[in-house]
Amino acid sequence: MKRSQSDFIAGFLFALPYLIGLCVFALYPIAMSFYYSFTRYDIFSSPEWIGLANYTELFGDRFFWTSIYNTLYYTFISVPLGMLVAVAAGIAVECQKFRGSLSSGLSFFLPSITPLVAASLLWLWIFNARFGLLNSVITPVLDFLNDFLDSSLTAPGWLADPSWSKPALILMSLWGVGGTMVLYLAALQDVPQSLYEVAELDGAGPFRRFLSVTLPMISPVLFFTLVMGLIAAFQVFLQAYVMTAGGPGDSTTFYCLYLFNNGFLYFRLGYASAMAWILFLLVIAVTFLVFKTTGRYVYYEGEGA
Amino acid sequence: MKTSSLLQRVMLLLGALVFMTPFLWMVLVSLKPSHSSLIDVNPWSPAQWTSTPLEWDNYARSLTIRPFALYGWNTTKVTLLGILGEVLSSSLIGYAFARLNFVGRGPLFILILSTMMLPAQVTMVPLFILFRTFGWIDTLKPLIVPAFFGSPFAIFLFRQYFMTIPGSLDEAATIDGASRFQIYWRIILPLAKPVLATVAFFSFLGRWNDFMGPLIYLSSESNFTLALGLASFQGQYSTDWNLMMAASLVVMAPCLLFFFLGQRFFVSSIVLSGLRG
Structure with missing residues (x-):
């Protein structure tokens, strides 16, 4: 009895830093952001209540819709593609037990721990249309094809071309899938060998074993990375800020870049807050939707025990 | 075959x-x-x-063309103090959620997990205004102080790891007259080296590479961090690719170094505590 009472006090004291942090750095700002979204606020004068005006202005704002389109384009291609590459790399590393398989795993992982600013500068040059690494590979291949087919294909302009700028950033995001791959690798190593053996006895080939054993066993991790990946991709900002400043045209003006510009470039803090709240609701909606639609395909080992 | x-x-x-x-x-x-x-x-x-x-x-x-030594010093301060704050507070909080029964523990833990999904953009504007009233704009404080109040992901990792340590250790220590804090500090923490290393590493990466925070809160060059300095490099010397790549490599180097130093800890703690339950 005495122990549980002192536990109660200790528990409260131990958790106190978090309770304070939760209130000051999460709950209070969330509430204030909601309030600001109904005001006109330029930081120099106090906020002025304008009702729903920010929201109605947003729905008529061309850049708002462009930024949503760009962000969804980026998210719905880069996230599934990234998961695919990460699973493939994870399985390749896991299946190959030879000297050097671990160090190749390492080379998949290293890009994901390099500072994103440094990576952005690097890729800025990789994508350089005339002198970049990428086109130094593509151009000779195309030249050969052109000779052969008598065609006139040219290498993409990447970040200089509005129709290639988003694919370029998606390609760059694939370079950073190593963090996800490590999670998959940990999950893959957890799959009991006996399950594969039983499946093999039942006559399942490699593809069938992947579908019926591997995939269900790693589905909790797949699900987790899907949700977190979507949320992270909605917030894509730095690459566009550093590499393209939203251009060319407004082809890489992502949602959070436009939000940042409104808040800290034009000092329209109320407008930016309204955008933040729309993003917040979008994240909640998508998370909910993913839970509803794919949640039931996730297999938890301990379930029903 | x-x-x-x-x-x-x-x-x-x-x-x-x-x-x-x-x-x-x-x-x-x-x-x-x-x-x-x-x-x-x-x-x-x-x-x-x-x-x-x-x-x-x-x-x-490349490192003297801009005051990179100063940027490096600022980044070191932000990173080290931030790691210290995050590790201390998050492990304490994680211990409370793993071992102590207090009212609202379950719902609070769910709240922690859901704040992991909160986009930073939602709190960005109000926090900027809050720190402005504190007089913290253009100082390193907004980048350091919040670390001392725990971070959701770190709390989660610590809690998961502490749950794998047998509760009988706590009980034995209690019989010997140890207080809850002593148990946490002298028994549980020393047993949690892998997760300490993991949290410290992720905390290091997040803080060393942070761009959004410095971009919003810092304005004078003497307060810049490396990430911010590197980005401004791009605007001014955008044709000196060789210098830009050299500076980028220097900024990257500590990340690679710490990874190789702590490598053996990370795998074990991700496998142990990572994503189970």
Whole structure:
């Protein structure tokens, strides 16, 4: 009895830093952001209540819709593609037990721990249309094809071309899938060998074993990375800020870049807050939707025990 | 069977090579003389590696062209104090959630997990205004102080790891008259080295590489961090690719170094505590 009472006090004291942090750095700002979204606020004068005006202005704002389109384009291609590459790399590393398989795993992982600013500068040059690494590979291949087919294909302009700028950033995001791959690798190593053996006895080939054993066993991790990946991709900002400043045209003006510009470039803090709240609701909606639609395909080992 | 596994092996090594090529190229470019670098660099000709003299000087030049030593010092302060704060507070909170029964523990833990999904953009504007009323704008405080109040992901990792440590240890210590804090500090923490290393590493990465925070809160150059300094480099010296790559490599180096130092801890703690329940 005495122990549980002192536990109660200790528990409260131990958790106190978090309770304070939760209130000051999460709950209070969330509430204030909601309030600001109904005001006109330029930081120099106090906020002025304008009702729903920010929201109605947003729905008529061309850049708002462009930024949503760009962000969804980026998210719905880069996230599934990234998961695919990460699973493939994870399985390749896991299946190959030879000297050097671990160090190749390492080379998949290293890009994901390099500072994103440094990576952005690097890729800025990789994508350089005339002198970049990428086109130094593509151009000779195309030249050969052109000779052969008598065609006139040219290498993409990447970040200089509005129709290639988003694919370029998606390609760059694939370079950073190593963090996800490590999670998959940990999950893959957890799959009991006996399950594969039983499946093999039942006559399942490699593809069938992947579908019926591997995939269900790693589905909790797949699900987790899907949700977190979507949320992270909605917030894509730095690459566009550093590499393209939203251009060319407004082809890489992502949602959070436009939000940042409104808040800290034009000092329209109320407008930016309204955008933040729309993003917040979008994240909640998508998370909910993913839970509803794919949640039931996730297999938890301990379930029903 | 034999050929297919050989094929897989070749694919794997090829993939690894593709992922590493940008790094190799970066090193190559960082050693090129200025002016010639744009046109000369064709990584596919072996002459590239031998013909022109390697300009090791670029590293010194790239780091002195802007006050990178100062940026580095600022970044070190933010990173070290931030790691200290995050590790101390999150492990304490994680211990409470793993071991102590207090009212609202369950719902609070769910709240922690859901704040992991909260987009930073939602709190960005109000926090900027809050820190402005504190007089913290253009200081390093907004980048350091919040760390001392725990971070959701770290709390989660600590809690998961502490749950794997047998509760009988706590009970034995209680019988010997140890207080809850003593149990946490002298028994549980020393047993949690892998997760301590993991949290410290992720905390290091997040803080060393943070861009959004410094971008919003810092305005005078004397307070800049490396990430911010590197980005402003791009605007001003955008044709000096060799210097830009040299500076980028220097900023990257500590991340790679710490990874290799702590590597053996990370795998075990991700496997143990990572994503189960």
